[in-house]
Amino acid sequence: MIQNISHTARKPSVREDENMIRVCYMPRQYLHSITHSLQNKQSITRNIQRRNQMIKVAFCCHGNICRSTLSESVFTYKVKELGLEDMFLIDSFATSREEIGNPPHRGTVNKLREVGIPLVPHRAKQISLEDYNKFDYIIGMDSYNMRNLNRMLKGDPDGKLYKFLIFAGSDRDIADPWYTGDFDETYRDVTEGCEAFLEY
Secondary structure (H helix, E strand, O other): OOOOOOOOOOOOOHHHHHHHHHHHHHHHHHHHHHHHHHHHHHHHHHHHHHHOOOEEEEEEEOOOOOHHHHHHHHHHHHHHHOOOHHHEEEEEEEOOOOOOOOOOOHHHHHHHHHHOOOOOOOOOOEOOHHHHHHOOEEEEOOHHHHHHHHHHOOOOOOOOEEEHHHHHOOOOOOOOHHHHOOHHHHHHHHHHHHHHHHHO
């Protein structure tokens, strides 16, 4: 027979109560978020693997040293986290020739280092019609980029051009940190765009 010891058990101290509450309940605050994140990653992985073909993505901004290189590195990192690097070809380009041959801006490099995302080595290059034919998605950062891309790529006859945050349900621009100096805001917008695009 099992003895009922509920009345004889020592009552925990206030400190022990606090510790038990901390141990028992703190993980529950994150359980739903973690579970949802895991299920979301699994869903993304399945959806992409079903396509059974490489997805070719080109990120574009004015100079190809700030936003597009940041996007290339962040997206590459997220794809590798999902184990899908063999399913993607990822690159970035400029609409102008102003920074051709230059490496990513130090603000981009510093922000990536701060958040622990590896920088994808890159030298700025201008997008061409040959690139248009090669890639499935050509993603501009703002309305100015989109106008230039449409002009340079003959009006986008195959419907490959997308403004980045459209995937997140927004038509807003990703501000150019070359002018704003705010790489934190740009990183947040780029991350939002990358996550939404993966779910697209």
